[in-house]
Amino acid sequence: xxxxxxxxxxxxxxxxxxxxxxxxxxxxxxxxxxxxxxxxxxxxxxxxxxxxxxxxxxxxxxxxxxxxxxxxxxxxxxxxxxxxxxxxxxxxxxxxxxxxxxxxxxxxxxxxxxxxxxxxxxxxxxxxxxxxxxxxxxxxxxxxxxxxxxxxxxxxxxxxxxxxxxxxxxxxxxxxxxxxxxxxxxxxxxxxxxxxxxxxxxxxxxxxxxxxxxxxxxxxxxxxxxxxxxxxxxxxxxxxxxxxxxxxxxxxxxxxxxxxxxxx
Numbered sequence: 001x002x003x004x005x006x007x008x009x010x011x012x013x014x015x016x017x018x019x020x021x022x023x024x025x026x027x028x029x030x031x032x033x034x035x036x037x038x039x040x041x042x043x044x045x046x047x048x049x050x051x052x053x054x055x056x057x058x059x060x061x062x063x064x065x066x067x068x069x070x071x072x073x074x075x076x077x078x079x080x081x082x083x084x085x086x087x088x089x090x091x092x093x094x095x096x097x098x099x100x101x102x103x104x105x106x107x108x109x110x111x112x113x114x115x116x117x118x119x120x121x122x123x124x125x126x127x128x129x130x131x132x133x134x135x136x137x138x139x140x141x142x143x144x145x146x147x148x149x150x151x152x153x154x155x156x157x158x159x160x161x162x163x164x165x166x167x168x169x170x171x172x173x174x175x176x177x178x179x180x181x182x183x184x185x186x187x188x189x190x191x192x193x194x195x196x197x198x199x200x201x202x203x204x205x206x207x208x209x210x211x212x213x214x215x216x217x218x219x220x221x222x223x224x225x226x227x228x229x230x231x232x233x234x235x236x237x238x239x240x241x242x243x244x245x246x247x248x249x250x251x252x253x254x255x256x257x258x259x260x261x262x263x264x
Contacts, residue, residue, distance in 0.1 A: 079117070079252040086120035093127045097139040101127070104143055112150035112160050112230060113242025115249035122146055122164045129171050134209035141216060145171075147230075148219065152181045154229035154239065170215055183222045190214045 090105075091098040105119040112119070123142050130138035149164035156163075166177035175185040193214040194206055202210075233239045 076252050076255055079249070080254075083117045083120075083253040086117045086124065089124040090120050090127075093124050093131065094139055094142075100139055101142070104146075109243055109246035109250055112146065113153075113239065113246050114146075114150070114160055115246045117249070117253070118161060118246070119146065122149075122161065122168075126164070126168050126171065129168060130212065133171070133212040134207075135212055135216070145216075145219070148223050148227065151226045151229040152223060154233040155226040156181050160230075160242070167219065170219065171212060173211070178219075181223070181226075183219060185215055185218055189218060193218050 087102065090101045094101050101120070101123050105114075105116040105123070108114040108116065108119040114122070123146060126145055127138050127142040130141055135141055145167045146160075146164050149167055150160045152163040152166075153160045163181060166181060169176075170178040170183070170185050178185055190211055191206070191214075194210060197214065197217065199206070199210050199213070206214075230239070
């Protein structure tokens, strides 16, 4: 391990002159994101972030230790790789509708406090589950559930990811996690909703598709008071912090993509 780190350190130091131009090249795209996030944080992020990145090649790299140097670039470049994988997951699940999910993921930092990568991963998990349950509009329902997750997190606390994970569990018939957000999806509630919807049993029992439809309806009804909460709470300290964190997470893959050729 020590030998590998030493080799990586020597290689990176040699490549410093190549890395710096790659960093500066990416600043055209990164600066806009940093500027927007900086204004939200009080106008200070842009100056600190952009200045730091511009000086990366000529100042920071030589001063960093081998382990920190390798770990730092591995994290940045790894984030670019992970985003590419999550985009691939979205395309595999949603196919012709993947552009709709990708568009939503690009706006997720502002709208939900989620990075693109986080949104893509949550959407792929939810979408695959709904698709396998036979829900026709699984693309629209996926986006709706993630939005509700953001609202539940804003109202009850915790992260959007945790709330969406609870909703994803609910779609699998696990009612306990979502109860923490005031939603009752036990068998009694689901059967009552199915009867109310006029859905008939098939072979003496309800199908998974039917039960999933009832769960979706119950979630929409029982989260009515929370819907829109993220937008209402977006300018609070917690809301702004979530947005800023997601925006910064979105910047790392942008830098990592540009650095990948020099790093390799």
